[in-house]
Amino acid sequence: MPNIVVLVKQVPDTYSERKLSDGDKTLDRDSADAVLDEINERAVEEALLIKEASEGEVTVLSVGPDRATEAIRKALSMGADKAIHVSDAALHGADVIQTAKVLAAAIGKVDGVDLVIAGNESTDGVAGAVPAILAELLGYPQLTHARKVTVEGSAIKVERETSDGITHLEANLPAVVSVGEKINEPRYPSFKGIMAAKKKPVETLTVADLGLSADEVGLASAWTQVLEASPKPPRQAGQKVADEGDGGVKVAEYLVSQKLI
Amino acid sequence: MAEVLVLVDHVDGEAKKSTFELLTAARRLGEPAAVVVGAPGAAGKLKESLASYGAAKVYVAESDEAAGYLVTPKVDVLEKLVGSASPAAVLLTASADGKEIGGRLAVRLGSGFLVDVVDVEAQGDEVVATHSIFGGDFVVKAKSTKGTPVVTVRAGSIEPEQADGAAAEESVEVPAVDAAKSAKITGSEPVTGGDRPELTEASVVVSGGRGVGSAEQFEVVEKLADALGAAVGASRAAVDSGYYPAQFQVGQTGKTVSPQLYIALGISGAIQHRAGMQTSKTIVAVNKDEEAPIFEIADFGVVGDLFKVAPQLTEEVGKRKG
Ligand SMILES: Cc1cc2nc3c(=O)[nH]c(=O)nc-3n(C[C@H](O)[C@H](O)[C@H](O)COP(=O)(O)OP(=O)(O)OC[C@H]3O[C@@H](n4cnc5c(N)ncnc54)[C@H](O)[C@@H]3O)c2cc1C
Ligand SMILES: Nc1ncnc2c1ncn2[C@@H]1O[C@H](COP(=O)(O)O)[C@@H](O)[C@H]1O
Numbered sequence: 001m002p003n004i005v006v007l008v009k010q011v012p013d014t015y016s017e018r019k020l021s022d023g024d025k026t027l028d029r030d031s032a033d034a035v036l037d038e039i040n041e042r043a044v045e046e047a048l049l050i051k052e053a054s055e056g057e058v059t060v061l062s063v064g065p066d067r068a069t070e071a072i073r074k075a076l077s078m079g080a081d082k083a084i085h086v087s088d089a090a091l092h093g094a095d096v097i098q099t100a101k102v103l104a105a106a107i108g109k110v111d112g113v114d115l116v117i118a119g120n121e122s123t124d125g126v127a128g129a130v131p132a133i134l135a136e137l138l139g140y141p142q143l144t145h146a147r148k149v150t151v152e153g154s155a156i157k158v159e160r161e162t163s164d165g166i167t168h169l170e171a172n173l174p175a176v177v178s179v180g181e182k183i184n185e186p187r188y189p190s191f192k193g194i195m196a197a198k199k200k201p202v203e204t205l206t207v208a209d210l211g212l213s214a215d216e217v218g219l220a221s222a223w224t225q226v227l228e229a230s231p232k233p234p235r236q237a238g239q240k241v242a243d244e245g246d247g248g249v250k251v252a253e254y255l256v257s258q259k260l261i
Numbered sequence: 262m263a264e265v266l267v268l269v270d271h272v273d274g275e276a277k278k279s280t281f282e283l284l285t286a287a288r289r290l291g292e293p294a295a296v297v298v299g300a301p302g303a304a305g306k307l308k309e310s311l312a313s314y315g316a317a318k319v320y321v322a323e324s325d326e327a328a329g330y331l332v333t334p335k336v337d338v339l340e341k342l343v344g345s346a347s348p349a350a351v352l353l354t355a356s357a358d359g360k361e362i363g364g365r366l367a368v369r370l371g372s373g374f375l376v377d378v379v380d381v382e383a384q385g386d387e388v389v390a391t392h393s394i395f396g397g398d399f400v401v402k403a404k405s406t407k408g409t410p411v412v413t414v415r416a417g418s419i420e421p422e423q424a425d426g427a428a429a430e431e432s433v434e435v436p437a438v439d440a441a442k443s444a445k446i447t448g449s450e451p452v453t454g455g456d457r458p459e460l461t462e463a464s465v466v467v468s469g470g471r472g473v474g475s476a477e478q479f480e481v482v483e484k485l486a487d488a489l490g491a492a493v494g495a496s497r498a499a500v501d502s503g504y505y506p507a508q509f510q511v512g513q514t515g516k517t518v519s520p521q522l523y524i525a526l527g528i529s530g531a532i533q534h535r536a537g538m539q540t541s542k543t544i545v546a547v548n549k550d551e552e553a554p555i556f557e558i559a560d561f562g563v564v565g566d567l568f569k570v571a572p573q574l575t576e577e578v579g580k581r582k583g
Contacts, residue, residue: 039514096376097368120357123513127376128357129364132332136365141444142332145357158444160331162357163461163508163516164272165451169331169444181514182507222406223373227389229401235539235558240551243565248573251545252581254561258543260465260522261489261578 002056002151002173005107006047006080007118007130008040010064010071036071039119041186043179044075047117048187050151057081059110063091063102069202076197077189083202084109090207090214095222100133102217105210107138113174115156120145120178131178141171144178263349264318265291266342268335268362270354271299272451274306278462279354281421283414284314288424290383291349294318295428296342298335298435300328308428315424324435330443332358336365337436343370343409350388352381355413363413373405379418388412396513396536416461417519452508460492460509465522466541468494468511469504470534472527472548472567476504481571482526488578494518494538496528512537526567530555547571 013033047058060075060083062068072083086106094102107113116138121128135142143149143158147166150157156175160167161182189197207214215221241250255261265287270277280295287293295316297304304321311319322338339351339362351366353359355377367374380391388410392401404410460466467489469482479499486493495505497512511518513536523541528534530546530553538544539558546559547567556562563570 095374096364097374100364100368121514127364128360129374129376132361133364133368135442136336136368139442141442142361143444144331144361163452164356164358165449167331167446168448170447171444172441175444223367223371223408224375224403225373225406227402227404229399231399232393232397235544237557238560238562240556240559240562240564242551243563243570245569246573247547247563247565247570248575249577251547251561251563251570251574252577254545255522255578256581260543261581 002050002054002114003110003112004047004050004056004058004115004117005061005110005113006040006043006058006075007103007116008044008060008062008071008075009037009119009122010034010062010068011037011122011124034067034070036074037119037122039121039123039179039181040071040075041078042181042183043117043119044078044080045184045186046149046179048079049184050115050149054151059084061103061106062086063099063106072202073197074189076200077193078187079193082200085202085204086207086210087204088207088214090218092218093222094217095224096127096129097133097223098217098221100130100137102207102210102212103130104134104137105212106205107134109205109210115151115173116140116176118176118178120180131176135176138174138176141175143169143171143175145180146177147180147182149177149179149183263291264294264346266339266346266348266351267293267295267316268339268351268353268359269295269297269307269311270356270359271297271303271307274303276307276310277354278421278459279356279416281310281314282416282419283352283354284311284316285422286381286414286419287352288315290381290388292317293426294320294346294348296320296322296339298322298327298338300325303328304430308430312426312428313423314421315426316428317426319428319430320433321430322433322435326438327435329446330438331446332361332365333443334435334438335362336369337438338433339366340369341436342433348409350410350412353411353413355415359413363411367411370408370411372408372411375403375405375410375412377415378412379415381412381414393540397540415517457486458490458492460494460511460516461518463492463518464520465489465491466494466511466518466520466538467491467524467526468496468528468538469499469526470496470528471498471502473499473504478568479504481568485524485571485575485578488575488582496534525555525559526571528555529553530558
């Protein structure tokens with residue numbers, strides 16, 4: 001009966017323009033539409049599949065501003081049981097390591113965690129490191145970039161897929177898993193699920209509730225500091241020609257003129 | 262001069278090109294010291310190539326356990342070396358493994374963690390890193406404010422330059438693995454790259470999209486790639502349709518590439534695809550839809566059928582090579 005915590009993050013929709021705020025060079029979260037990161041839908045799906053195979057409970061955990069509740073509701077409407085939302089103005093500008101510390105503290109609030117499931121990489125920060133850092137902080141084995149997860153009793157097996165190939169991993173619970181894009185197809189929330197989600201418990205916590213101090217976690221105390229940020233001038237369109245039977249020759253001539261062949 | 266630790270990314274006794282990029286970057290910050298963690302015998306064949314990219318020292322940490330567990334043995338070895346060598350920085354490739362090793366190391370050391378950087382420079386005693394974020398829309402410079410900076414560098418962003426290094430060998434004992442906190446590797450199936458260059462390392466990339474139409478027809482893309490000595494890439498729509506394997510996906514959820522030349526065949530140029538390729542030096546696109554957004558960023562665009570244009574281009578390239 002695994003007790004599962006799924007980490008979900010709300011990110012700016014990749015279809016909208018993403019910017020940094022002029023003032024403190026943090027992500028300008030208001031300029032773009034926000035959505036539950038696609039990879040996290042797969043993380044939720046995997047948690048639900050494991051739960052359905054052997055019962056258990058799925059808790060959604062998100063660290064982010066107030067409107068991250070939308071992402072949390074989506075995960076609940078897919079079928080997760082309850083949620084924890086850590087929201088605190090002090091977290092503005094937190095870096096990967098600080099975020100992982102807050103997540104670890106919040107996971108500590110859940111009794112008897114067997115499995116933490118995250119996405120392998122978020123689309124806004126693309127750190128691809130939070131799950132590993134969490135494993136470090138929690139002292140759990142990391143089975144990351146999973147394309148297949150099997151839980152049998154207290155043993156867990158994962159097929160890890162990266163650009164280096166496939167690695168077969170084994171460990172004992174409790175463990176941290178991160179999922180890759182190929183793991184599953186996330187379900188759509190049903191109407192019933194959406195209605196039920198409105199009544200599911202969402203516990204909202206501050207940094208102080210987690211026993212962390214505000215000056216440990218925010219922008220001012222970040223372990224890295226942004227010195228300057230500038231938008232890159234957009235690429236300009238070059239020449240465009242219609243193929244009149246000599247398109248390939250034209251490209252070849254262009255490449256020669258650019259000394260590329 | 263302080264040492265700069267470089268974690269060597271190696272397969273079958275060969276260092277990846279990204280390791281040479283790291284050694285090149287390390288020379289700007291101090292004295293490069295390559296760190297090889299692996300099974301017994303792993304370092305032997307690597308030494309010569311590490312020396313030729315300026316490694317002054319090669320730390321060799323070999324044991325069966327080092328190769329038998331995921332990520333943690335490398336973190337343990339690097340932590341130990343940071344303690345004994347007090348380096349100016351630790352550099353790793355921003356691969357799946359490198360990002361995870363770097364993150365764990367940074368939190369263990371209490372160090373700032375600079376992620377997926379495209380350039381590094383020394384400013385006085387400080388390491389300043391350049392990031393290219395949101396698919397190249399923004400350029401950001403940042404530094405670490407605590408401890409030994411741990412930096413992951415995006416493959417292909419620094420031009421490797423050869424230099425003579427002594428590659429003086431020093432062996433390091435691999436700390437015992439705590440099996441309860443580590444994942445055991447019970448088997449692996451490395452990707453066999455074939456004869457084409459690796460996607461993130463190639464100076465020319467030819468990619469196909471949904472417009473290619475089928476797995477069989479991807480041959481048109483491969484033939485052009487082979488004529489140019491290029492790597493083959495694919496859009497997510499092409500991957501999702503089963504035309505080409507996922508490890509070749511270019512874009513936000515695939516690989517980020519920045520080659521000298523990127524040729525897009527039958528790709529519309531959705532924002533998520535552009536995020537992975539728009540920092541390429543030169544972009545050529547072939548698409549039959551003259552409104553396709555890929556043309557907004559292409560240096561040279563052909564409105565036409567890729568099945569006519571690409572084979573003709575392949576032939577032209579062949580002719581010029583004689
Ligand atoms: C969160 C998220 C992440 C994503 N990540 C990625 C990613 O990493 N990489 C990625 O690529 N996409 C990604 N996408 C998907 C992206 O939005 C697009 O759907 C995808 O890039 C489209 O691929 P395509 O251009 O091959 O297909 P289409 O958009 O279907 O375009 C096919 C093109 O081929 C042209 N064509 C057809 N036949 C021919 C012919 N015979 N000759 C010439 N041209 C022809 C058509 O005119 C058309 O422009 C992501 C989407 C989301 C939401
Ligand atoms: N603020 C956050 N709240 C909840 N989960 C997060 C947060 N940041 C990262 N994660 C989890 O960690 C994964 C990898 O993120 P990253 O390391 O930032 O690329 C995400 O897919 C999430 O599952």
